[in-house]
Amino acid sequence: MILSWKNRRALNKKKNNNHRLCEDLDAEINIPTHFRCPISLDLMKDPVTMCTGITYDRENIERWIEAGNETCPFTKQVLNTFDQIPNHILRRMIQDWCVQNRSLGVERIPTPRIPVSPFEVSEICSRIASATQRGDANKCVELVRKINNWGKESERNKHCIIENGTGCVLSACFESFAADSSEKHVNLLVEILSVLPWMFPFLEEGRSKLGTESSLRCIIWLLGNGDLCARQYSVLVLKEILHSDERGIIPITLRAIEGVAEALFCLIKESISPAASKASLMSIYCMISSKAKNDKMTSRFVEMGLVDVIVEAIVEAEKIVCEIALGVLDEICNTRKGKEEACKNALITAVLVKKILRVSNWATELVVSILWKLCLEESVRIEAIQVGAFKKLLVSLQVGCGENTKGKVKELLKLLNVYNNRVDSSCVDSSMDFKYLKRPF
Template identity: 55%
Template sequence: MISNWRKRRASRRAGKTQKQPGGQLDMEVTIPTHFRCPISLELMKDPVTLSTGITYDRESIERWIESGNQTCPVTNKVLTSFEPTPNHAIRKMIQDWCVKNRSLGIERIPTPRIPVTPVEVLELLSRITDAAWRGDQSGCGELVAKIKRLGKENERNKRCIVGNGAGRVLAAAFDAFAAASFEKNVAALEKILSAMPWMLPLDSEAQSYLASPASLRCMVWFLNSGSLSGRQNAVLVLKELLSSDQKHVSLLAEIEGANQALVKLIKEPICPTATKASLVAIFQMVSPSNLSSSDRIKSGFVEMGLVSLLLDILVDSDKSLCEKALGVLDGLCSCQEAREKAYSNALTMPVLVKKILRISDLATEFSVSILWKLCKNRNPDEGSIVIEALQVGAFQKLLLLLQVGCGEGTKEKATELLKLLNLYRGKLECIDSTDFKDLKRPF
């Protein structure tokens, strides 16, 4: 079967169509059958040959094999090897054909880079391990840089590197240099840390290396004193550790300056990715579901001004950032100090009510939970917080929430809030919850 490419001449760039000598507007270019991939039927850009002798485009045949197939698509024979061999002869013929038809708009395919093999990856990782245990900072840094270059070339290389245990080896090397002296090995540690984010998620062995006291202290040092990229990479790895195992939360909490460093990334943001990662890390530390979470940890975050920072974020942020900020605020409001800060902030009620049914189901769930904690735990003789909630339209929002539906836990809290708010209805007129212009921020 032969497919045709209809290519306009180079003059199409100017918006005009030139006639060919034969008087036709378009020139039909026929692709030779042996230049086309049997799977995609497109011109092969990186021809490779299987053990059955059939040539395919690398991307197509690798997708076929990764789907679980163990046979050759053309011959249906069982493959004796899943590692295709580059067909340089066919590739050179295709490139020559492209050059010959350049005047018809055919672009020459670039010479593909030969993908890294598992053997090469394992050799590099072995050398990294040796360099780490010898304390060879320079040699280890060069090898890690090579790993990164290979991974950036294409997704296949990245999968091969990660699939052969690179995350585990780099984590062990990081721990070894950190244990020796992270102040003296900053260069190697920073290069290793820069490669870790694209190897996530890590297996349990890699996590155990990164969760060691030496590694955690080193990452906290990067959060406080590292470069911008070093701070971002460190918080991404910490987020992975805290999200994967609750015991890592208590380990990090024992590191001096860890909590302050996480808050600093929110107070002085370097990029949205780092801010979100820091919020997720803090959420793991203050979440009600976290058994190791304590009022001492929450009070520490409150003293750093985190409640006001979160409310400021909630005024105008994207969906993802709002969800994370609300999650952290919900966790903090389980302690009295955080609630007192929230009571005294003029943004609290307007912002929380506005987020109900506005961002996402998760944001609504967190917003209702925070409102419930604030109203339920108020001073019985003081109804001002409930009145403020009524003023910004909380009653109407909660009624609408029950009508459209929500989770069972959120439904119970919304119902309890409505009963509480109903005691104060009729005393005050409601105002629009989106009207923030007359509110003054306390910072």
Template identity: 55%
Template sequence: MIQSWRRIRGKKNKKEKILLGTDLADIAEMVTIPMHFRCPITLDLMKDPVTLSTGITYDRQSIERWIESGNQTCPVTNQVLKSFEAIPNHTIRRMIQDWCVENRSSGFERIPTPRIPLASFQVSEVCERIGFATRRGDSVKCQELVEKLKAWGRESERNKQCMNENAAGYFLSASFEAFSSSSSMEKHVGLLETIVSVLPWMFPIGVESQSHLGSSSSLNCMVGFLRGKDLSARQNTVLVLKELLSLNQSYVDTLAEIEGGVEALVGIIKEPICPAATKASLTSIFYMISSSKSSEKISLRLVEMGLVSLLLDILVDGEKGVCERALGILDGICDCKEGREKAYENALTTPVLVKKLLRISEVATEFLVSVLLKLCKNENGGDDKGSVLVEALQFGAFHKILVILQVGCNERIKEKVTELLKLFNLHRDRLVCIDSSMDFKYLKRPF
């Protein structure tokens, strides 16, 4: 009897909980947000109400997006805006906060008091003081001011944009060059590391800023950071280098001549800090190997450092962007005999290259075809069972290459695909294909 009562009571309690949950949901739906608390653009509850010169109040994010899209009128009144300044409406904001507190039981959380956005004059004032402190060689004052910029940038993306628009990148890069070329640079390492932590927010930068960061002293300092033990400095530096090297070929050539530069970039791949740093390092190496005057010399150094095996390992389970960059570097390395020999020695080479065909992106497929062609054309003893050409056919490369032609490709790839098919035709009839979806974990790796 007692057990039966407990079962009935348990069912009743469960039913009450379900009804209670439904009632709360209904109550939340029944609560109406006052219209003057809603943004006229999105009709959502305003989190940071601001008033324009027309007297209409909007949510800051919505109206800024409206103005940034090129609109010069007030969305409600359609009047041309005499000023784009958005003045915080503290009265409405407090009223919204009080209303949220009153309706907390209905699921409304109190909106936090927004920070006052960074103004252009604030950035300009700090930048001018950085310039003055740099000219005086006052690294302590300079550090204090750069830390202020860093704190602003951490608050919001809007603050980063404001700093960028007010030439913060120029003052930071000029200060970086000045203190990195100082005879007592070791005393300014803390300042230089702080500057390099802010610089990734400043891109794209102007020509003058580029020349400061691309100078020999600045690049030497950056290489020193890459070779150091501070992970944060290494990460920030490689992000800056990636952006800088994409802007001008002369910076690529200068970096290639700095002793230990290439080795430092490879070190970030060998001991990953984060995906962004790995991708930036691969991108920087790609610029050096594909367009540097000493690309052949760099390729040999990369081979000696064991980069071929690292790249193939990355390709096994790397994400799209990383794989594209890894393949671009591998394609450049395979231009030299030593690079191809390392690829022949690695058990992963053929199965990974064939498996990744058509699976990453069009750019990656072009690199894959190029690498396969270089390996198949230049190997000796193409009739051997272990040759790349024979292995590629066994893993189903012939059919994938045909698909590339069928789905359409540009003339550059088409020419390489046609040449590759001619090589495959010599052996295709007497070989049995292997399932190319096989797992790589059973293959013996040479590292």
């Protein structure tokens, strides 16, 4: 143990010495003024010259223009054009300077790629549309991969791709080949789904193509039969489709497709990635809370054991996931079967009480709503008192909450006050840690 402690101490000392050495080297480097961007004062990686003759780093001047500014940051002159001319000579000088100072820890900046233009995006969209009409899946795969590679190069490319209607073209392509055969064109369909998540939101035309029964059947089929990447891309797209469905039509269409609930439940239970789990929870929430919600769909999730999975997820989930999970649980508890299943869970009351005032105002309101529904059962009321719910509810009332939530808190306090003196609330510590609790299923 002593030897281990000494080794750690020596290692930390070495790291500190290395850090000081790097600081000393940085202090010795004197970056020429004309190599610095006038906006950030950092070394320019992709210098471009504006119409006023001043050179900036492309990323910084683009951010300046996107913020709505129409003047040159340095001269304050009005920009007659936003054209950015690459300054190749200055860029080569900066690269040569980096090579000369390599011994001081300076890395050579890579030669930047030329940003994609609106004309190039429009042209490739036309070629995808033509290949879709011909039924040429191989050509579509090639073109979609090119778009994907453009997007990976820079955020500027992504903006350009999105602004020129690529989402609608890819949605039409997806619907066409999904209607033909999901298994036959699986490579193309997955490739399209890998691009679509960062293109949302797009026009109604594109959303309607993805919301057709053939498109949704393909997405659900990939959720259940695709590899890990295909399943993640599919659920991300499904979440966006459901989230943008203001009329509540998509859940009605999904009811007619077999395997929806099973596929989403498996993604949460298997937890293939945080993004997939979050998207799955959000999709379930949209389905069971929409205007066209159906208790049969909610009951199906309950029968599969979603309540137990959600309770476990809430224990150590990050803020957003916790809020969505509580939203799903709140909707489930609106049904008789959902409340019965929730009351059977041995951890639910303790976990819910622990989250009061710990996550966010919205999460607290959801917890209060769930407890208000579950505390009709005497066993839940007794357990709530044991884990310190009375005190936490009093604090939440003092801190402040919405009128609807305030009314539920007052009703809960009245229900719990009956047991407040009869139950020993010290038998369970309200600050207990649930990290090592076993799964209840």
